[in-house]
Amino acid sequence: MALEDICCFKDKPAQQLFPFPALETDYHNLELERLKTSQTNWGDPQHIFIPPFPQATPFISRRTSRFRPPNHALTVQRPFPLSHGTTTLGFIFQGGVIAAADTRASAGGLVACPAVHKITPIHSHLVVTSSGSGADCMLWERILIREIRLYELRHKRRLSIRASAKLLSFMLHPFKGTDVCVALTLCGWEKEGGIIYVCSDGARLQGDIISVGSGSPYAYGVLDGGLSWGLSKEEAISLAREAVFRATHRDAYSGNNVDLFHIDAQVQQVKQCKYVRAQRLCD
Numbered sequence: 001m002a003l004e005d006i007c008c009f010k011d012k013p014a015q016q017l018f019p020f021p022a023l024e025t026d027y028h029n030l031e032l033e034r035l036k037t038s039q040t041n042w043g044d045p046q047h048i049f050i051p052p053f054p055q056a057t058p059f060i061s062r063r064t065s066r067f068r069p070p071n072h073a074l075t076v077q078r079p080f081p082l083s084h085g086t087t088t089l090g091f092i093f094q095g096g097v098i099a100a101a102d103t104r105a106s107a108g109g110l111v112a113c114p115a116v117h118k119i120t121p122i123h124s125h126l127v128v129t130s131s132g133s134g135a136d137c138m139l140w141e142r143i144l145i146r147e148i149r150l151y152e153l154r155h156k157r158r159l160s161i162r163a164s165a166k167l168l169s170f171m172l173h174p175f176k177g178t179d180v181c182v183a184l185t186l187c188g189w190e191k192e193g194g195i196i197y198v199c200s201d202g203a204r205l206q207g208d209i210i211s212v213g214s215g216s217p218y219a220y221g222v223l224d225g226g227l228s229w230g231l232s233k234e235e236a237i238s239l240a241r242e243a244v245f246r247a248t249h250r251d252a253y254s255g256n257n258v259d260l261f262h263i264d265a266q267v268q269q270v271k272q273c274k275y276v277r278a279q280r281l282c283d
Helices: 002-006 025-036 056-063 134-155 161-175 216-226 233-250
Strands: 088-093 096-102 105-107 110-113 119-123 126-132 182-189 193-199 204-206 209-212 257-264 274-280
Touching: 088 126, 088 182, 088 193, 088 216, 088 233, 096 119, 096 126, 096 182, 096 193, 096 233, 119 134, 119 182, 119 257, 126 134, 126 257, 134 161, 134 182, 161 182, 161 193, 161 204, 182 209, 182 257, 193 209, 209 216, 216 233, 233 257
Parallel strands: none
Antiparallel strands: 088 096, 088 209, 096 257, 105 110, 119 126, 126 182, 182 193, 193 204, 257 274
16 A cells, blocks of 8 residues: 555564554553653654654654755755846935835846836835845745734734844744845834845844845945935935946846835834835936
């Protein structure tokens, strides 16, 4: 039967599989109870009970490997390598926080989609720019939104930007060394602006200006030359758009349009994220 094949029971005498005397049922029950409460069984995920059969341990080890930390998980190789590319940035000025990104999704030399949203509102005071694998970024953004909402429901207060970044870092750290490719920049304003970069190995970096992606060196060149604390809202939006625009001239994986989010600093608790999106880079 199929179950016999999976459990490696096929073509083995019953005496080898069940080496218990027929009348020693009390001993058998005691052995089961001992194994259920044994500390050696705590390491198995979901507290899986290992029956006292000779072939059970290797069977459980094979079947539960996918629930173990990623270092023990099997990696599915892609049929061909994919090159990721993007340009995202965020910076702080006297009027709040600006987050900007291009809208091109690339798969190697292919422009997979020209109108991807790489900036996602996470909360009323917080947006996230994403770079890396599109599927991984979408998944972890949804996970972060869920965890922030659950925290707010449980504790009746909003999770801060730093705490959100720390939470995301702790969740991503177990995937260090795997094929998970996520680079998220949290941009928000509470009592002061906050921009924190979190990548898929759990690293966190905080600064007043952060640009991520294959076009980030070119964006940094524009931002370093024109960014100052006293910029007006219009000047800050123009600078962010210019930085992304110039990056697309040198980076083949960035292009199409630019999304711009402005998180206002006029009030201590921002009610909504004001944004300007889908401005054409060629204008």
